[in-house]
Amino acid sequence: MRRAWERELGSGGWIGLGWDRRQGAYGNRAGSLTQQVVWAEEYARAGAPGRVGHIGENLLAPTLIAYGDQAQRKRFLPAVARGEELWCQGYSEPEAGSDLAGLRTVAVRDGGGYRVSGQKVWTSLAMEADWCFVLARTDPGERRHRGLSFLLVPMDQPGRIEVRPIRQMSGTAEFNEVFFDGAVARAEHVVGGEGAGWRVAMGLLALERGVSTLVQQIGFAAELGVVVGAALRSGAVRDPVLREQLVRQWGELKVMRWNALRTLGAGDDAGAPSVAKLLWGGWHQRLGELAMRVRGAAAVVGPADWSAAAPYELDALQRLFLFTRADTIYGGSDEIQRNIIAERVLGLPRAERCR
Structure with missing residues (x-):
């Protein structure tokens, strides 16, 4: 149903409003920044x-527009705009999460392409994706961020790509492990050229905090409303300390919106993505904690009809709490975001890193 909905959006030109100002350049509508926010x-x-x-x-397409060549844009953007091809992101690894430069996945040149071998983890939508953009080391003689390349890899390669869902505490499995065993990537599908992977990958990460940040905050506001409703029903709102915490959550959410609007109109700001991530990661995690606090002892109790035959199931606020435990880690941990702000914005000395 979700894939059918993507195709429905694509048929109306509602995918990729901000890609290009030329109407219908890739099968999408053209939209100003204000129109993108409204939509x-x-x-x-x-x-x-x-x-x-x-x-x-929101990630691959702007990256191809900024760093890809015309052939890559012509091949991939229309299919995304039509809602026909889904993508996943091959960045994090078991030994290289926030420290992305320490990745171990390699891509070895083989005739007219590359053979990709390694493991990625926490890969959203890997089970459904048709393609994966993979950051891999193409020059084994280089270390850290040098010698990396950004490759576009088709996921339909039985025997060469294996996807394993990761079951979480919440009972869901939206994240996956992906194993590459000699998976094929074509040479013309290296974005930005061989060895430019780090530059392309960092450019892509900066795009994560654009218009989508405002959309995220709409969802946050809805979740806050549910938590406030639970506090009213349980009577917890009569506690002045808890009431003050709820009001603080509301005020901080307003500040996040104003900050997001300010940075959208401010142009290039090296620290803006990291500031936004620090703000919403901690805020959402505190909301999850409040979701448990307002319900008291009932927060740790499952449905009354649980039985040995019934499936493992949590309610919305319990899932919110468990999921938000990871908010300050995924997408770049708080420690990494603070290092970026310190080094790239404030000009402080670089932190020592293990090699």
Whole structure:
């Protein structure tokens, strides 16, 4: 159903409003920044389905527009705009999460392409994706961020790519491990050229905090409303300390919105993505804690009809709490974000890193 919805959006030109000012350049509508914000916020307020095309539309496509060549844009952007091809992101590894430069996945040149071998982890949508953009080492003689390349790899390679869902405490499995065993990537599908992977990968990460940040905040506001409702029903709102915490959450959410609007109109700001991640990661985690606190002892109790035959199931606030435990880690840990701000914005000495 989600894939069908992507195709429905694509048929109306609603995917990729911000890619290009030329109407229909890749099968998408052209939209100003203001129009993009209006569309994204109204989509979220309407409670429309969660997007499975987010990674292709909001991460891959702007990256190809900025760093790819015309052949790559012509091949991949129309398919994303039509909602026909889904993407996943091959960055994190078991030994290289926030320290992305320490990755071990390699891509060895083989005739007209590359053979990719290694393991990626926490890969959203890997089970559904048609393609994966993979950061891999193409020059074994280099270390850290040098010698990396950004490759576009088709996922339909039985025997060469294996996807294993990761079951979480919440009972869901939206994240996956992906194992590459000689998977094939074509030479013309290296974005930015061989060895330019780090530059392309960092450019892509900066795109994660754009218009989608405002959309995320619409969802946060809805979750806060649910938590406040639970506090009213349980009577916990009569506790002045807890009431003050709820009001603080509301005020901080307003500040995050104003900060997001300010940075959208400010142009290039090296620290803006990291500031945004620090703000919402901690805020959402505190909301998850409040979701448990307002319900008291009932927060740790499962449904009354649980039995040995019933499936493992949590309610919305329990899932919120468990999921938000990871908010300050995924997408770049708080420690990494603070290092970026310190080094790239404040000009402080670089932190020592293990080699």
